[in-house]
Amino acid sequence: MSNKIGRISATEKNPTSNDEFIFWLGDEAEIKPFDIIKAENNIGKKKSISYAIVKEIYHQTDSAGHLSNYISSDFGDIDCEPMTKHIGVTYATASVISNTKDVYMPLKDNVPVYFAEKDEVKEALGLNEIKNPIPAGFIEGTNNISVPIALNKEFLIGPEGAHLNISGISGLATKTSYAMFLLQAIQQKTNDTAIIILNVKGADLLRLDQENPELTEQQVDAWKKSGLKCKPFDNVKYYYPYKSNCEMYCSNTSLEKESLEKQNSEKKSKNYIYTYKKHKVDLDLLFSNVDDPTYTMESIMNYIVESSDFYNLTWEEFKTKLGEYCKSGERGHKGDITVQSWRKFKRLINKSINSEIFQEAKSSNPSRNQCYLSDEIKQINGNDVLVVDIAKLEEQLQYLVFGDVLKSVYELKLGETDREEGNIPRQIIIFVDELNKYAGSSAPKSSPILKYLLEITERGRSEGIILFSAEQFKSDIHDRIKGNCSTHVYGRTNAIEVSKPDYRYIPKVYSNMMTRLVKGELILQHSIFGTPLKISFPYPSYNQKSDLLIEVGDEEDE
Numbered sequence: 002m003s004n005k006i007g008r009i010s011a012t013e014k015n016p017t018s019n020d021e022f023i024f025w026l027g028d029e030a031e032i033k034p035f036d037i038i039k040a041e042n043n044i045g046k047k048k049s050i051s052y053a054i055v056k057e058i059y060h061q062t063d064s065a066g067h068l069s070n071y072i073s074s075d076f077g078d079i080d081c082e083p084m085t086k087h088i089g090v091t092y093a094t095a096s097v098i099s100n101t102k103d104v105y106m107p108l109k110d111n112v113p114v115y116f117a118e119k120d121e122v123k124e125a126l127g128l129n130e131i132k133n134p135i136p137a138g139f140i141e142g143t144n145n146i147s148v149p150i151a152l153n154k155e156f157l158i159g160p161e162g163a164h165l166n167i168s169g170i171s172g173l174a175t176k177t178s179y180a181m182f183l184l185q186a187i188q189q190k191t192n193d194t195a196i197i198i199l200n201v202k203g204a205d206l207l208r209l210d211q212e213n214p215e216l217t218e219q220q221v222d223a224w225k226k227s228g229l230k231c232k233p234f235d236n237v238k239y240y241y242p243y244k245s246n247c248e249m250y251c252s253n254t255s256l257e258k259e260s261l262e263k264q265n266s267e268k269k270s271k272n273y274i275y276t277y278k279k280h281k282v283d284l285d286l287l288f289s290n291v292d293d294p295t296y297t298m299e300s301i302m303n304y305i306v307e308s309s310d311f312y313n314l315t316w317e318e319f320k321t322k323l324g325e326y327c328k329s330g331e332r333g334h335k336g337d338i339t340v341q342s343w344r345k346f347k348r349l350i351n352k353s354i355n356s357e358i359f360q361e362a363k364s365s366n367p368s369r370n371q372c373y374l375s376d377e378i379k380q381i382n383g384n385d386v387l388v389v390d391i392a393k394l395e396e397q398l399q400y401l402v403f404g405d406v407l408k409s410v411y412e413l414k415l416g417e418t419d420r421e422e423g424n425i426p427r428q429i430i431i432f433v434d435e436l437n438k439y440a441g442s443s444a445p446k447s448s449p450i451l452k453y454l455l456e457i458t459e460r461g462r463s464e465g466i467i468l469f470s471a472e473q474f475k476s477d478i479h480d481r482i483k484g485n486c487s488t489h490v491y492g493r494t495n496a497i498e499v500s501k502p503d504y505r506y507i508p509k510v511y512s513n514m515m516t517r518l519v520k521g522e523l524i525l526q527h528s529i530f531g532t533p534l535k536i537s538f539p540y541p542s543y544n545q546k547s548d549l550l551i552e553v554g555d556e557e558d559e
Contacts, residue, residue, distance in 0.1 A: 169492020
Protein backbone atom coordinates (compact mmCIF):
# COMPACT_ATOMS: atom_id res chain seq x y z
CA MET A 2 0.00 0.00 0.00
CA SER A 3 1.07 3.58 -0.65
CA ASN A 4 -0.07 6.93 0.65
CA LYS A 5 0.49 6.01 4.29
CA ILE A 6 -0.58 8.92 6.51
CA GLY A 7 -0.60 7.59 10.07
CA ARG A 8 -1.51 4.78 12.47
CA ILE A 9 -4.51 3.76 14.58
CA SER A 10 -4.34 4.95 18.19
CA ALA A 11 -6.37 2.96 20.73
CA THR A 12 -6.00 4.23 24.30
CA GLU A 13 -7.56 3.51 27.66
CA LYS A 14 -9.81 6.55 27.45
CA ASN A 15 -10.36 6.50 23.68
CA PRO A 16 -10.67 2.90 22.44
CA THR A 17 -11.51 2.08 18.84
CA SER A 18 -15.00 0.78 18.08
CA ASN A 19 -16.79 -0.89 15.20
CA ASP A 20 -18.06 2.55 14.11
CA GLU A 21 -15.24 4.97 14.90
CA PHE A 22 -11.52 5.21 15.57
CA ILE A 23 -8.74 7.73 16.15
CA PHE A 24 -5.47 7.76 14.24
CA TRP A 25 -2.37 9.89 14.62
CA LEU A 26 -0.75 11.55 11.62
CA GLY A 27 2.80 11.63 10.39
CA ASP A 28 4.50 15.02 10.68
CA GLU A 29 4.24 15.68 6.92
CA ALA A 30 0.75 14.28 6.44
CA GLU A 31 -2.10 16.57 5.39
CA ILE A 32 -5.77 15.60 5.48
CA LYS A 33 -9.14 17.34 5.66
CA PRO A 34 -12.68 16.43 6.71
CA PHE A 35 -14.54 14.21 4.19
CA ASP A 36 -11.33 12.50 3.03
CA ILE A 37 -11.85 8.75 2.65
CA ILE A 38 -9.15 6.59 4.23
CA LYS A 39 -8.48 2.88 4.69
CA ALA A 40 -6.85 0.46 7.12
CA GLU A 41 -6.33 -3.32 7.19
CA ASN A 42 -8.70 -5.15 9.52
CA ASN A 43 -6.93 -8.46 10.05
CA ILE A 44 -9.16 -10.54 12.30
CA GLY A 45 -8.44 -14.25 12.23
CA LYS A 46 -8.29 -15.61 8.68
CA LYS A 47 -10.42 -12.77 7.33
CA LYS A 48 -8.06 -10.18 5.95
CA SER A 49 -10.11 -7.19 4.86
CA ILE A 50 -9.98 -3.45 4.36
CA SER A 51 -12.05 -1.02 6.42
CA TYR A 52 -12.92 2.31 4.81
CA ALA A 53 -13.67 5.40 6.88
CA ILE A 54 -14.35 9.09 6.38
CA VAL A 55 -12.38 11.74 8.25
CA LYS A 56 -14.39 13.84 10.70
CA GLU A 57 -12.44 16.06 13.12
CA ILE A 58 -8.71 16.84 13.24
CA TYR A 59 -6.81 17.89 16.40
CA HIS A 60 -3.30 18.78 17.52
CA GLN A 61 -2.25 17.96 21.10
CA THR A 62 0.97 18.51 23.09
CA ASP A 63 2.28 17.43 26.49
CA SER A 64 1.89 21.00 27.77
CA ALA A 65 -0.06 21.29 31.02
CA GLY A 66 -1.91 24.35 29.75
CA HIS A 67 -1.74 27.57 27.78
CA LEU A 68 0.04 29.31 30.66
CA SER A 69 2.87 26.82 30.37
CA ASN A 70 3.20 27.60 26.66
CA TYR A 71 3.25 31.33 27.42
CA ILE A 72 5.98 30.99 30.04
CA SER A 73 8.14 28.75 27.82
CA SER A 74 8.25 31.57 25.29
CA ASP A 75 10.16 33.85 27.69
CA PHE A 76 6.94 35.01 29.30
CA GLY A 77 5.14 36.00 26.15
CA ASP A 78 7.89 37.11 23.79
CA ILE A 79 6.34 36.25 20.45
CA ASP A 80 9.69 36.55 18.64
CA CYS A 81 11.76 34.19 20.79
CA GLU A 82 12.18 30.45 20.35
CA PRO A 83 10.47 28.43 23.14
CA MET A 84 12.92 27.36 25.85
CA THR A 85 11.10 24.07 26.20
CA LYS A 86 10.04 22.19 23.10
CA HIS A 87 6.81 20.33 23.70
CA ILE A 88 6.09 16.91 22.34
CA GLY A 89 3.06 17.15 20.04
CA VAL A 90 0.86 14.98 17.88
CA THR A 91 -1.80 15.66 15.29
CA TYR A 92 -4.63 13.14 15.29
CA ALA A 93 -8.05 12.74 13.70
CA THR A 94 -11.32 10.91 14.28
CA ALA A 95 -12.87 8.86 11.49
CA SER A 96 -16.20 7.05 11.02
CA VAL A 97 -16.20 3.59 9.45
CA ILE A 98 -18.40 3.48 6.32
CA SER A 99 -17.75 -0.02 4.92
CA ASN A 100 -15.57 -3.14 4.96
CA THR A 101 -14.59 -5.29 1.99
CA LYS A 102 -15.66 -8.52 3.73
CA ASP A 103 -18.38 -7.18 6.01
CA VAL A 104 -16.06 -7.35 9.04
CA TYR A 105 -16.89 -4.70 11.62
CA MET A 106 -14.58 -5.61 14.45
CA PRO A 107 -12.69 -2.63 15.94
CA LEU A 108 -9.41 -1.81 14.25
CA LYS A 109 -6.38 -2.65 16.39
CA ASP A 110 -3.82 -0.23 17.76
CA ASN A 111 -0.90 0.82 15.56
CA VAL A 112 -2.46 -0.44 12.31
CA PRO A 113 -1.29 1.77 9.41
CA VAL A 114 -3.77 4.20 7.86
CA TYR A 115 -3.69 5.15 4.16
CA PHE A 116 -5.52 7.40 1.74
CA ALA A 117 -8.07 5.45 -0.32
CA GLU A 118 -7.34 5.48 -4.04
CA LYS A 119 -9.93 6.35 -6.70
CA ASP A 120 -11.21 2.80 -7.27
CA GLU A 121 -11.21 2.16 -3.53
CA VAL A 122 -13.39 5.24 -2.91
CA LYS A 123 -15.89 3.80 -5.38
CA GLU A 124 -15.76 0.48 -3.54
CA ALA A 125 -16.14 2.18 -0.15
CA LEU A 126 -19.28 4.05 -1.23
CA GLY A 127 -20.75 1.15 -3.18
CA LEU A 128 -20.70 3.16 -6.42
CA ASN A 129 -19.85 0.10 -8.51
CA GLU A 130 -23.01 -1.66 -7.35
CA ILE A 131 -25.48 1.04 -8.42
CA LYS A 132 -27.53 -0.44 -11.26
CA ASN A 133 -29.11 2.76 -12.55
CA PRO A 134 -26.64 5.53 -11.71
CA ILE A 135 -27.46 9.22 -12.08
CA PRO A 136 -24.24 11.33 -12.11
CA ALA A 137 -24.19 13.72 -9.14
CA GLY A 138 -20.80 15.42 -9.10
CA PHE A 139 -17.30 14.73 -7.79
CA ILE A 140 -15.49 14.00 -4.55
CA GLU A 141 -12.16 15.83 -4.39
CA GLY A 142 -9.57 14.22 -2.08
CA THR A 143 -6.52 15.76 -0.41
CA ASN A 144 -4.46 13.09 -2.19
CA ASN A 145 -5.31 14.76 -5.52
CA ILE A 146 -7.98 12.31 -6.61
CA SER A 147 -11.29 13.28 -8.20
CA VAL A 148 -13.96 10.60 -8.04
CA PRO A 149 -17.23 10.91 -10.01
CA ILE A 150 -20.14 9.89 -7.83
CA ALA A 151 -23.64 8.84 -8.77
CA LEU A 152 -27.01 8.51 -7.07
CA ASN A 153 -29.24 5.48 -7.28
CA LYS A 154 -32.07 6.34 -9.67
CA GLU A 155 -34.55 4.21 -7.71
CA PHE A 156 -33.83 6.23 -4.56
CA LEU A 157 -33.69 9.61 -6.31
CA ILE A 158 -36.85 9.52 -8.43
CA GLY A 159 -38.54 6.34 -7.23
CA PRO A 160 -39.90 3.85 -6.62
CA GLU A 161 -37.66 2.93 -3.63
CA GLY A 162 -37.27 6.53 -2.48
CA ALA A 163 -37.82 9.95 -3.97
CA HIS A 164 -37.76 13.73 -3.68
CA LEU A 165 -34.76 16.05 -3.32
CA ASN A 166 -34.33 19.17 -1.24
CA ILE A 167 -31.53 21.75 -1.55
CA SER A 168 -30.93 24.46 1.04
CA GLY A 169 -28.45 27.31 1.35
CA ILE A 170 -28.18 31.07 1.50
CA SER A 171 -28.75 33.26 -1.52
CA GLY A 172 -25.97 33.74 -4.05
CA LEU A 173 -23.36 31.38 -2.57
CA ALA A 174 -25.17 28.07 -2.30
CA THR A 175 -25.47 27.37 -6.08
CA LYS A 176 -28.78 25.63 -5.40
CA THR A 177 -30.37 26.27 -8.79
CA SER A 178 -27.23 25.33 -10.72
CA TYR A 179 -26.95 21.99 -8.94
CA ALA A 180 -30.64 21.23 -9.43
CA MET A 181 -30.24 21.90 -13.16
CA PHE A 182 -27.16 19.66 -13.28
CA LEU A 183 -29.09 16.77 -11.72
CA LEU A 184 -32.07 17.33 -14.00
CA GLN A 185 -29.75 17.38 -17.01
CA ALA A 186 -28.23 14.08 -15.83
CA ILE A 187 -31.71 12.59 -15.43
CA GLN A 188 -32.73 13.68 -18.93
CA GLN A 189 -29.60 12.15 -20.43
CA LYS A 190 -29.79 8.89 -18.47
CA THR A 191 -33.53 8.20 -18.72
CA ASN A 192 -36.12 8.35 -21.48
CA ASP A 193 -39.33 8.04 -19.47
CA THR A 194 -39.02 11.06 -17.17
CA ALA A 195 -40.57 14.47 -17.80
CA ILE A 196 -39.52 17.68 -16.03
CA ILE A 197 -41.50 20.78 -15.07
CA ILE A 198 -39.52 23.79 -13.83
CA LEU A 199 -40.92 26.88 -12.13
CA ASN A 200 -38.89 30.00 -12.91
CA VAL A 201 -39.41 32.24 -9.89
CA LYS A 202 -36.92 35.05 -10.49
CA GLY A 203 -35.39 36.95 -13.36
CA ALA A 204 -34.51 35.02 -16.50
CA ASP A 205 -32.43 32.42 -14.66
CA LEU A 206 -34.01 29.38 -16.24
CA LEU A 207 -35.40 30.75 -19.50
CA ARG A 208 -32.46 29.77 -21.74
CA LEU A 209 -32.12 26.09 -20.89
CA ASP A 210 -32.06 25.15 -24.58
CA GLN A 211 -29.20 27.54 -25.40
CA GLU A 212 -25.54 26.47 -25.26
CA ASN A 213 -23.29 28.19 -22.76
CA PRO A 214 -20.75 30.10 -24.87
CA GLU A 215 -18.49 30.88 -21.90
CA LEU A 216 -17.52 27.31 -20.98
CA THR A 217 -13.79 26.59 -20.83
CA GLU A 218 -12.22 23.37 -22.07
CA GLN A 219 -11.70 22.28 -18.47
CA GLN A 220 -15.37 22.87 -17.65
CA VAL A 221 -16.47 20.86 -20.68
CA ASP A 222 -14.11 18.09 -19.64
CA ALA A 223 -15.77 17.94 -16.20
CA TRP A 224 -19.05 16.97 -17.88
CA LYS A 225 -17.31 14.19 -19.79
CA LYS A 226 -15.69 12.89 -16.60
CA SER A 227 -19.16 12.77 -15.07
CA GLY A 228 -20.28 10.48 -17.88
CA LEU A 229 -22.49 13.16 -19.45
CA LYS A 230 -22.55 15.20 -22.63
CA CYS A 231 -21.93 18.91 -22.15
CA LYS A 232 -24.99 20.30 -23.86
CA PRO A 233 -28.14 22.31 -23.09
CA PHE A 234 -31.48 20.66 -22.33
CA ASP A 235 -33.46 18.95 -25.10
CA ASN A 236 -37.20 19.22 -25.82
CA VAL A 237 -37.68 22.46 -23.88
CA LYS A 238 -40.90 24.48 -24.01
CA TYR A 239 -41.49 27.79 -22.26
CA TYR A 240 -44.74 29.15 -20.85
CA TYR A 241 -45.13 32.83 -20.00
CA PRO A 242 -47.95 34.84 -18.42
CA TYR A 243 -50.04 36.51 -21.13
CA LYS A 244 -49.70 40.27 -21.53
CA SER A 245 -51.57 42.24 -24.20
CA ASN A 246 -49.72 45.55 -24.28
CA CYS A 247 -46.21 44.40 -25.09
CA GLU A 248 -44.00 44.10 -28.13
CA MET A 249 -42.45 40.75 -27.21
CA TYR A 250 -45.07 38.30 -28.41
CA CYS A 251 -47.54 39.07 -25.62
CA SER A 252 -45.33 37.52 -22.94
CA ASN A 253 -44.96 39.04 -19.48
CA THR A 254 -41.35 38.07 -18.82
CA SER A 255 -37.93 39.52 -18.08
CA LEU A 256 -36.31 37.45 -20.85
CA GLU A 257 -34.51 39.60 -23.42
CA LYS A 258 -36.25 40.13 -26.77
CA GLU A 259 -33.61 38.27 -28.80
CA SER A 260 -34.13 34.97 -26.94
CA LEU A 261 -37.90 35.39 -26.88
CA GLU A 262 -37.97 35.90 -30.65
CA LYS A 263 -35.88 32.77 -31.14
CA GLN A 264 -38.19 30.68 -28.94
CA ASN A 265 -41.24 31.98 -30.75
CA SER A 266 -39.81 31.28 -34.23
CA GLU A 267 -38.95 27.73 -33.15
CA LYS A 268 -42.47 27.30 -31.65
CA LYS A 269 -41.02 26.67 -28.20
CA SER A 270 -43.03 29.26 -26.28
CA LYS A 271 -46.68 29.95 -25.42
CA ASN A 272 -48.57 32.40 -23.20
CA TYR A 273 -50.87 30.91 -20.58
CA ILE A 274 -54.20 32.43 -19.57
CA TYR A 275 -57.06 31.68 -17.14
CA THR A 276 -60.74 31.87 -18.07
CA TYR A 277 -63.68 31.78 -15.69
CA LYS A 278 -65.38 28.86 -17.40
CA LYS A 279 -62.33 26.60 -17.16
CA HIS A 280 -60.68 27.80 -13.96
CA LYS A 281 -63.50 28.77 -11.59
CA VAL A 282 -62.77 25.61 -9.57
CA ASP A 283 -59.13 26.66 -9.13
CA LEU A 284 -59.80 29.98 -7.38
CA ASP A 285 -59.07 28.46 -3.96
CA LEU A 286 -55.39 28.33 -4.99
CA LEU A 287 -55.29 32.12 -4.81
CA PHE A 288 -55.83 31.89 -1.05
CA SER A 289 -53.05 29.41 -0.29
CA ASN A 290 -51.30 31.88 2.01
CA VAL A 291 -54.52 33.14 3.66
CA ASP A 292 -55.15 31.73 7.11
CA ASP A 293 -58.65 30.27 7.15
CA PRO A 294 -59.04 28.47 10.51
CA THR A 295 -62.85 28.29 10.27
CA TYR A 296 -62.74 27.20 6.59
CA THR A 297 -64.94 30.12 5.58
CA MET A 298 -63.13 30.70 2.28
CA GLU A 299 -63.41 26.99 1.52
CA SER A 300 -67.16 27.10 2.21
CA ILE A 301 -67.59 30.05 -0.16
CA MET A 302 -65.60 28.27 -2.87
CA ASN A 303 -67.75 25.15 -2.51
CA TYR A 304 -70.87 27.29 -2.79
CA ILE A 305 -69.60 29.07 -5.92
CA VAL A 306 -68.73 25.78 -7.63
CA GLU A 307 -72.13 24.22 -6.87
CA SER A 308 -74.46 27.22 -7.18
CA SER A 309 -76.26 27.95 -10.46
CA ASP A 310 -75.87 31.67 -9.67
CA PHE A 311 -72.19 31.44 -10.54
CA TYR A 312 -72.52 29.24 -13.61
CA ASN A 313 -71.18 30.27 -17.04
CA LEU A 314 -70.07 33.82 -16.21
CA THR A 315 -67.21 36.06 -17.27
CA TRP A 316 -64.67 37.41 -14.79
CA GLU A 317 -66.42 40.80 -14.71
CA GLU A 318 -69.83 39.18 -14.26
CA PHE A 319 -68.36 37.08 -11.47
CA LYS A 320 -67.14 40.19 -9.64
CA THR A 321 -70.56 41.82 -10.11
CA LYS A 322 -72.30 38.74 -8.74
CA LEU A 323 -70.03 38.74 -5.70
CA GLY A 324 -71.01 42.36 -5.11
CA GLU A 325 -74.65 41.29 -4.86
CA TYR A 326 -73.76 38.76 -2.19
CA CYS A 327 -71.97 41.44 -0.22
CA LYS A 328 -75.13 43.50 0.27
CA SER A 329 -76.99 43.30 3.55
CA GLY A 330 -80.18 41.30 3.50
CA GLU A 331 -81.35 37.80 2.85
CA ARG A 332 -79.39 37.36 -0.39
CA GLY A 333 -76.14 38.01 1.40
CA HIS A 334 -76.65 34.95 3.60
CA LYS A 335 -76.83 32.36 0.82
CA GLY A 336 -75.14 29.15 1.89
CA ASP A 337 -75.36 30.18 5.55
CA ILE A 338 -72.33 32.39 4.98
CA THR A 339 -72.31 35.86 6.52
CA VAL A 340 -72.11 39.08 4.53
CA GLN A 341 -68.79 39.89 6.25
CA SER A 342 -67.29 36.65 4.92
CA TRP A 343 -68.51 37.37 1.40
CA ARG A 344 -67.01 40.85 1.61
CA LYS A 345 -63.64 39.46 2.71
CA PHE A 346 -63.74 36.98 -0.17
CA LYS A 347 -64.58 39.74 -2.67
CA ARG A 348 -61.69 41.92 -1.44
CA LEU A 349 -59.27 39.06 -2.00
CA ILE A 350 -60.71 38.37 -5.45
CA ASN A 351 -60.54 42.02 -6.51
CA LYS A 352 -56.94 42.17 -5.34
CA SER A 353 -55.96 39.04 -7.27
CA ILE A 354 -57.99 39.02 -10.47
CA ASN A 355 -56.52 42.18 -11.92
CA SER A 356 -53.92 40.65 -14.22
CA GLU A 357 -54.09 40.14 -17.96
CA ILE A 358 -53.69 36.40 -17.53
CA PHE A 359 -57.41 36.45 -16.69
CA GLN A 360 -59.18 36.44 -20.06
CA GLU A 361 -62.79 35.84 -21.03
CA ALA A 362 -61.85 33.24 -23.67
CA LYS A 363 -58.79 31.82 -25.40
CA SER A 364 -57.97 33.89 -28.48
CA SER A 365 -57.58 32.27 -31.88
CA ASN A 366 -55.17 35.03 -32.93
CA PRO A 367 -51.77 33.33 -33.57
CA SER A 368 -49.86 36.43 -32.48
CA ARG A 369 -51.26 36.11 -28.97
CA ASN A 370 -50.11 32.47 -28.80
CA GLN A 371 -52.45 31.69 -25.89
CA CYS A 372 -52.86 28.36 -24.12
CA TYR A 373 -54.24 26.74 -21.00
CA LEU A 374 -51.31 25.63 -18.85
CA SER A 375 -53.21 22.63 -17.47
CA ASP A 376 -53.91 21.33 -20.99
CA GLU A 377 -50.25 21.68 -21.96
CA ILE A 378 -49.08 19.79 -18.87
CA LYS A 379 -51.52 16.97 -19.50
CA GLN A 380 -49.91 16.43 -22.92
CA ILE A 381 -46.35 16.21 -21.55
CA ASN A 382 -44.16 13.36 -22.84
CA GLY A 383 -41.11 11.56 -21.51
CA ASN A 384 -37.91 13.64 -21.76
CA ASP A 385 -39.90 16.87 -22.18
CA VAL A 386 -38.86 19.93 -20.17
CA LEU A 387 -41.59 22.50 -19.46
CA VAL A 388 -40.44 25.81 -17.99
CA VAL A 389 -43.24 27.87 -16.42
CA ASP A 390 -42.30 31.50 -15.84
CA ILE A 391 -43.98 33.12 -12.83
CA ALA A 392 -41.25 35.59 -11.93
CA LYS A 393 -43.16 38.77 -12.84
CA LEU A 394 -46.49 37.72 -11.36
CA GLU A 395 -47.77 39.00 -8.03
CA GLU A 396 -47.52 36.60 -5.13
CA GLN A 397 -51.19 35.52 -5.14
CA LEU A 398 -50.98 34.72 -8.85
CA GLN A 399 -47.82 32.69 -8.31
CA TYR A 400 -49.82 30.54 -5.91
CA LEU A 401 -52.49 30.06 -8.57
CA VAL A 402 -50.04 28.99 -11.28
CA PHE A 403 -47.96 26.71 -9.08
CA GLY A 404 -51.12 25.10 -7.70
CA ASP A 405 -52.40 24.67 -11.26
CA VAL A 406 -49.17 22.83 -12.15
CA LEU A 407 -49.43 20.51 -9.15
CA LYS A 408 -53.11 19.80 -9.73
CA SER A 409 -52.65 19.13 -13.45
CA VAL A 410 -49.79 16.69 -12.87
CA TYR A 411 -51.83 14.87 -10.24
CA GLU A 412 -54.86 14.59 -12.53
CA LEU A 413 -52.65 13.31 -15.35
CA LYS A 414 -50.98 10.63 -13.22
CA LEU A 415 -54.27 9.56 -11.63
CA GLY A 416 -55.78 8.87 -15.04
CA GLU A 417 -58.17 11.82 -15.21
CA THR A 418 -57.38 12.39 -18.90
CA ASP A 419 -58.06 10.52 -22.15
CA ARG A 420 -54.42 9.47 -22.52
CA GLU A 421 -53.50 5.81 -22.27
CA GLU A 422 -51.36 5.00 -19.25
CA GLY A 423 -48.54 3.65 -21.41
CA ASN A 424 -48.14 7.05 -23.10
CA ILE A 425 -47.83 9.01 -19.86
CA PRO A 426 -44.27 9.62 -18.56
CA ARG A 427 -43.33 7.15 -15.85
CA GLN A 428 -42.02 9.96 -13.66
CA ILE A 429 -42.76 13.67 -13.69
CA ILE A 430 -40.33 15.84 -11.72
CA ILE A 431 -41.50 19.24 -10.50
CA PHE A 432 -38.74 21.67 -9.52
CA VAL A 433 -39.56 24.78 -7.51
CA ASP A 434 -37.29 27.30 -5.81
CA GLU A 435 -38.33 29.28 -2.71
CA LEU A 436 -40.26 26.30 -1.35
CA ASN A 437 -40.70 28.12 1.97
CA LYS A 438 -43.24 30.38 0.24
CA TYR A 439 -45.53 27.42 -0.49
CA ALA A 440 -44.73 24.90 2.23
CA GLY A 441 -43.28 26.86 5.12
CA SER A 442 -43.56 25.54 8.65
CA SER A 443 -46.02 28.37 9.36
CA ALA A 444 -48.14 27.85 6.21
CA PRO A 445 -51.91 27.77 6.84
CA LYS A 446 -53.14 24.23 7.40
CA SER A 447 -56.01 24.91 5.00
CA SER A 448 -53.64 25.83 2.13
CA PRO A 449 -54.58 23.76 -0.96
CA ILE A 450 -51.01 23.97 -2.29
CA LEU A 451 -49.65 22.61 0.99
CA LYS A 452 -52.11 19.74 0.74
CA TYR A 453 -50.89 18.92 -2.78
CA LEU A 454 -47.23 19.08 -1.70
CA LEU A 455 -47.87 16.83 1.30
CA GLU A 456 -49.70 14.36 -0.92
CA ILE A 457 -46.84 14.35 -3.43
CA THR A 458 -44.05 13.87 -0.89
CA GLU A 459 -45.92 11.23 1.12
CA ARG A 460 -47.52 9.22 -1.68
CA GLY A 461 -46.33 10.75 -4.94
CA ARG A 462 -43.41 8.41 -5.57
CA SER A 463 -45.80 5.47 -6.00
CA GLU A 464 -47.59 7.51 -8.68
CA GLY A 465 -44.37 8.78 -10.27
CA ILE A 466 -44.73 12.41 -9.11
CA ILE A 467 -41.40 13.68 -7.78
CA LEU A 468 -40.62 16.97 -6.03
CA PHE A 469 -37.25 18.68 -6.39
CA SER A 470 -37.17 21.82 -4.26
CA ALA A 471 -34.85 24.51 -2.95
CA GLU A 472 -34.93 27.20 -0.29
CA GLN A 473 -32.59 29.34 1.79
CA PHE A 474 -33.29 27.77 5.18
CA LYS A 475 -34.28 24.15 5.61
CA SER A 476 -35.64 24.81 9.10
CA ASP A 477 -38.43 26.92 7.56
CA ILE A 478 -39.92 23.97 5.64
CA HIS A 479 -42.84 21.83 6.77
CA ASP A 480 -41.53 18.78 8.66
CA ARG A 481 -43.53 16.20 6.69
CA ILE A 482 -42.23 17.49 3.37
CA LYS A 483 -38.52 17.54 4.17
CA GLY A 484 -38.89 14.33 6.18
CA ASN A 485 -40.03 12.45 3.08
CA CYS A 486 -37.06 13.51 0.93
CA SER A 487 -34.57 10.70 0.30
CA THR A 488 -31.87 13.11 -0.89
CA HIS A 489 -30.75 16.28 0.90
CA VAL A 490 -28.20 18.78 -0.38
CA TYR A 491 -26.71 21.57 1.73
CA GLY A 492 -24.99 24.67 0.43
CA ARG A 493 -23.40 27.39 2.47
CA THR A 494 -25.54 28.61 5.35
CA ASN A 495 -25.10 30.50 8.62
CA ALA A 496 -24.37 29.47 12.20
CA ILE A 497 -27.91 30.24 13.39
CA GLU A 498 -29.37 27.85 10.82
CA VAL A 499 -27.05 24.93 11.63
CA SER A 500 -27.99 25.24 15.32
CA LYS A 501 -31.59 24.25 14.44
CA PRO A 502 -32.92 20.72 15.13
CA ASP A 503 -32.82 19.84 11.40
CA TYR A 504 -29.03 19.48 11.68
CA ARG A 505 -28.88 17.45 14.88
CA TYR A 506 -28.15 14.16 13.09
CA ILE A 507 -25.34 15.62 10.97
CA PRO A 508 -21.93 15.33 12.67
CA LYS A 509 -21.05 18.68 14.22
CA VAL A 510 -17.87 19.06 12.21
CA TYR A 511 -19.84 18.72 8.96
CA SER A 512 -22.60 21.14 9.95
CA ASN A 513 -19.93 23.65 11.03
CA MET A 514 -18.31 23.28 7.61
CA MET A 515 -21.58 24.37 6.00
CA THR A 516 -20.84 27.88 7.22
CA ARG A 517 -17.53 27.85 5.30
CA LEU A 518 -18.46 26.21 2.00
CA VAL A 519 -17.49 28.22 -1.08
CA LYS A 520 -19.60 28.64 -4.18
CA GLY A 521 -19.74 25.35 -6.06
CA GLU A 522 -19.26 23.17 -2.95
CA LEU A 523 -22.16 21.22 -1.48
CA ILE A 524 -22.72 18.57 1.17
CA LEU A 525 -24.81 15.64 -0.03
CA GLN A 526 -26.91 13.14 1.93
CA HIS A 527 -28.38 10.25 -0.06
CA SER A 528 -30.14 7.09 1.07
CA ILE A 529 -27.52 4.66 -0.24
CA PHE A 530 -24.54 6.46 1.31
CA GLY A 531 -23.83 5.85 4.96
CA THR A 532 -22.30 9.29 5.43
CA PRO A 533 -22.62 12.86 4.13
CA LEU A 534 -20.24 13.68 1.29
CA LYS A 535 -18.72 16.98 0.21
CA ILE A 536 -19.07 17.33 -3.55
CA SER A 537 -18.44 19.68 -6.44
CA PHE A 538 -20.15 19.59 -9.84
CA PRO A 539 -19.64 20.78 -13.44
CA TYR A 540 -20.37 24.35 -14.48
CA PRO A 541 -23.85 24.82 -16.04
CA SER A 542 -24.01 23.80 -19.69
CA TYR A 543 -26.89 26.13 -20.57
CA ASN A 544 -26.69 29.86 -21.26
CA GLN A 545 -26.95 31.82 -18.02
CA LYS A 546 -26.17 35.23 -19.57
CA SER A 547 -24.06 36.26 -16.57
CA ASP A 548 -23.92 39.86 -17.79
CA LEU A 549 -27.67 40.06 -17.37
CA LEU A 550 -27.73 38.18 -14.10
CA ILE A 551 -25.42 40.73 -12.51
CA GLU A 552 -28.21 43.26 -12.84
CA VAL A 553 -30.47 41.00 -10.81
CA GLY A 554 -27.98 41.02 -7.92
CA ASP A 555 -27.40 38.34 -5.32
CA GLU A 556 -30.61 36.56 -6.26
CA GLU A 557 -29.01 35.05 -9.33
CA ASP A 558 -28.48 31.68 -7.66
CA GLU A 559 -30.82 31.74 -4.71
